[in-house]
Amino acid sequence: MTKMKSWRPYLTVFRLRALMETQYRAAALGGLVTQVFFGLVYIALYTVLFDGANQQGLRDTITYVWMQQMFFRMMFSADGELTNLIMTGGVAYMLVRPVDQHRFWVCRDIGGRMVGACMRLVPMVLIQFLLPGEWRMGLPDGPLAAVQFLLSLGLGCVCLCELVAIIDAINMKTLDKRGISAILNLTMMTFSGNVIPLTLFPDSVQAVIRYQPFAQALDAPIRMYQHAAAMPEWLLNVAVQVLWILALRALGRRMWQRQLDNMIVQGG
Numbered sequence: 001m002t003k004m005k006s007w008r009p010y011l012t013v014f015r016l017r018a019l020m021e022t023q024y025r026a027a028a029l030g031g032l033v034t035q036v037f038f039g040l041v042y043i044a045l046y047t048v049l050f051d052g053a054n055q056q057g058l059r060d061t062i063t064y065v066w067m068q069q070m071f072f073r074m075m076f077s078a079d080g081e082l083t084n085l086i087m088t089g090g091v092a093y094m095l096v097r098p099v100d101q102h103r104f105w106v107c108r109d110i111g112g113r114m115v116g117a118c119m120r121l122v123p124m125v126l127i128q129f130l131l132p133g134e135w136r137m138g139l140p141d142g143p144l145a146a147v148q149f150l151l152s153l154g155l156g157c158v159c160l161c162e163l164v165a166i167i168d169a170i171n172m173k174t175l176d177k178r179g180i181s182a183i184l185n186l187t188m189m190t191f192s193g194n195v196i197p198l199t200l201f202p203d204s205v206q207a208v209i210r211y212q213p214f215a216q217a218l219d220a221p222i223r224m225y226q227h228a229a230a231m232p233e234w235l236l237n238v239a240v241q242v243l244w245i246l247a248l249r250a251l252g253r254r255m256w257q258r259q260l261d262n263m264i265v266q267g268g
Helices: 002-006 008-021 025-050 055-070 081-088 101-130 143-174 178-191 203-209 219-226 231-261
Strands: none
Touching (some): 008 101, 055 101, 055 219, 101 143, 143 178
């Protein structure tokens, strides 16, 4: 019971951030239209690229593209509350909360990203029924693949939020996150599979590229969705995600603690 109470502030901020995200329905609609448009453009390009060869590869790529678009909001969140607090000096009020600041803001970030993604995912799944059969995403590779996908997606979201927490720690030091955000966003888009499916990279680099931290946010769950893994392989994939979460969390907490211990509040 005591342990549950200790988590209450973090579950509360998760719930409040999730509820706040549901208020941005116009933004969700705009994002939905954008993601559907780019999904159709990418599918048209890949259809020409495959040129009738390797139809199974094309089907897998089309599914990958739709899932790229469905979870785009999870990959790129626009919550700037913490940045605003740092830049205005409001971070001083944040420090009086009797909570673990790193865990508090990671839980908040997870709530926003998950709900934001779901607000686009559900209508995009329904849109699939309006498209020609060859343009639709495929179904998961059985019930086991669906379960593996959901678990991997949850771990991927946590891994992503731990990465963002590191950016926030750098922002506390530099008071400007534009540079590090631009670098990380470009890297993330490339190596998470958000621009080009990582499955299309040469076989010679697959063993490396699928296990780097950015791939855990998007590529790993999609692979689970498309092909149910045998238990040893699935445990390996989950272990990689968990290890990256622990490593990023340790680094992020250390950076946060150092910045909070030496923080000079600007503004007020």
